[in-house]
Amino acid sequence: MKKLTLSILLLAALKGVAQNPAPARPQVRPVALTGATIHVGNGQVIPNGTIVFDKGVITAVGNGDTPTTGAEVINVAGKHVYPGVISPAATVGLQEVASVRATLDYQETGSLNPNVRSLIAYNTDSEVIPTIRNNGLLMTQAVPDGGVMAGSSSVMQTDAWNWEDAVLKADDGLWLSWPGYFARSFDFETFAVSLKKNEQRQDGINALTATFADARAYADLKNPAPKNLKLEAMKGLFDGSKALYIRANYGKDIIEAIRFAKQMGVRKPVIVGAEDAARVIDFLKENQVPVILGPMHRLPNLQDEDVYLPYKLPGMLQKAGILVSLSYEGEWWRTRNLPFQAGTAAGFGGLDKEEALKMITSNTARIMGIDNVVGTLEKGKHATLLVSKGDLLDMRTNVIEHAFIQGRHINLDDKHKRLYHMYREKYGQPDLGK
Template sequence: MKHFISTLFVLASVSALAQNPAPARPQTRPIALMNGIVHVGNGQVIPNGVVIFDKGIITTVVDATTTRLNLNDVEVINVAGKHVYPGLISPASTVGLQEVAAVRATVDKQEVGALNPNVRALIAYNTDSEIIPTIRNNGILLTQAMPQGGTVSGSSSIMMADGWNWEDAVLKRDDGIWLNWPGYFSRDFNFDDFSVVVKKNEKRDETIGALRATFADAKAYAAITNPMPMNLKLEAMRGLFTGRQNLYVRADYGKDIIEAVQFARSVGVPKVVIVGGEEANRVVTFLKEQNVPVILSALHRLPNREDEPVDLPYRLPGILQKSGVLVSLSYADEWWRTRNLPFQAGTAVGFGVSDREEALKMITSNTAKILGIDKLVGTLEQGKQATLFVSAGDALDMRTNVIEQAFIQGRKIDLDDRHKRLYQTYKKKYEEK
């Protein structure tokens, strides 16, 4: 009972501090961002560009110095000397699915059981999360809510960082199924001495056998047009065999990556994405040949092998990019650090990625291609959604990344968040002394 009361007190204290800004209203008139440094997201930069959007859709992206425009009845915003970017995309994220790790009532990222393809992260997404406004303030306007736990965790969905509820916020429903590949070894963190314990996976063969049976059943089920009665678990996997859904496979060791891809191919799944990929550099030729993209886990970490160079995680995006592998960056399980995603891309530039625009693609257009939303977002191009932001400086540099304006589907977002409120509270407190 005491634990229950203390939990209620924590939740009440958090909610009483302040509320998130109300979701933005739909765009009512055309808006033109004039004279900014426009980063298209496909590698192109327009030094003095203009971006015009209406009813949530980009209508014009041109060089302002060479194009004459009719700006009658258009709201003109001068962003001279500032940077305009497509909204950043955070893949493989649990933002919106968990708030405070120590408070169980705020964690809804997994279900019990080993094989749960029918579990949907979509309906657990909490648009009232205090974390969502903080990621918007670093330019992250889209996130992939992914399930965790078990062997087959469930399906993810692509969410916008604005909306009253998950129905309002969803951009793409059930984009893929998540599989935790049963590798040869497992790693556990020992909190007694803060070490990583590596041990053999004794149930590996048994787990792979269960996976083969499940995927065989799902493929046979997918061949039936109107199955009666409907099997919810197998129905959730139907899109894997038509290419409508990705199979996202969490795998880090090189041999596990190869076996996971070969497994997917053998059961008839055409679209496979490796998530984590800490040893992707060891199997880069295989990934290129198989045309398998990689969503890397956090770069700001130490290598997992004692004999590896200490900067290998930083160099990994550059190694894959130069080998022709489609690469995206994520923070995966570290939802509390998701707001730092653009700075990972900045780090990658200093450790081998060819240039800043290539690094930007790893959190915009590359990610959009992998997630299957590149016709909607990821670049600033005519006909795509007006999900973009304006930064006073380089968005990949934490010293100059100051987001001044953000738009999601043309809606102007309120950039207030808990970090800013706390800053103002304590700034005032200490200025008075």
């Protein structure tokens, strides 16, 4: 009887839950967006521009004289067209509710798991995904976490029926958390973060050294038998087909991690987090290592640091000639605010807004190795783009009116919008969203 009652209550609850909109259907005819300011993503801006795409691919980008014959014309005069924003270092689609273990699927047991693949855990039905899509994030990097080597990430599109449909680039790189000199701990009673010496640091480095030495030797074998799944997953690090994303924040850790990667023959190391990157700018530039910065909207690490240093850091790195991308690494719900981090970088870092835009579009695409298909609005690339009412990097004017992923016109409904409409109706208020 209790089981029957619970089942009835569960069905009643689910009946009132609105589902995410169905993924968009493939593009069936050419589409032309006319009259908008087009932000190409490479620094170029086209006022009163036209962009045409067909079968999911951009066929023309130009001024108002660009031919639109045979296309469905959408007049977006006064609006702004941008490349789809790319969110790196994210667990969107891999976790839903932090306090509900059954909704978390970004971590495996064990310390060294290079063979773990995050893409098969990517949940296209997540309620979080539509909320980031509505701020312009049309692609996300599904990233594993936990242990020293967490596994491989994949670049996913934010509108799809399943992970097979969503994947844009499978297994783009492996994720390593460098065993640093210090370990952070969080006190749930005081909500304070403290630092302590990492007692397991040398053990972790020794394990990594042995694993990478084995992987490099394994990669030199023509037909290894039997296959070692862990070492097989690491082969791409040595031929450049995969990046090695290294989580490291402090200056000494960054230097040590890069030297380790170079020593082991890793072709494409990338530093993630890099809170202390201002102290090692020359080293990063000398080694030409890209950086994916973590959340900027934070306090500085040290009491005597400039309070605005986290805001200035992207500009400092970019001006030094370092390839910089922005992320909300470790904070999946706040990922939707990624465009505003770029806006902050422009405001405090002395950057032109088009330069800041690169940090969430073309720079990120270059780091992930997908710049041949996305990141900029150029002929021959995917029609993955959006139309904003105003400046994408300003939360006051970031109002996404249209979004397209490979030419498919995306439904921009989400849970937040549904709740907004529902409660305005409940209290008899005019619905400003209609």
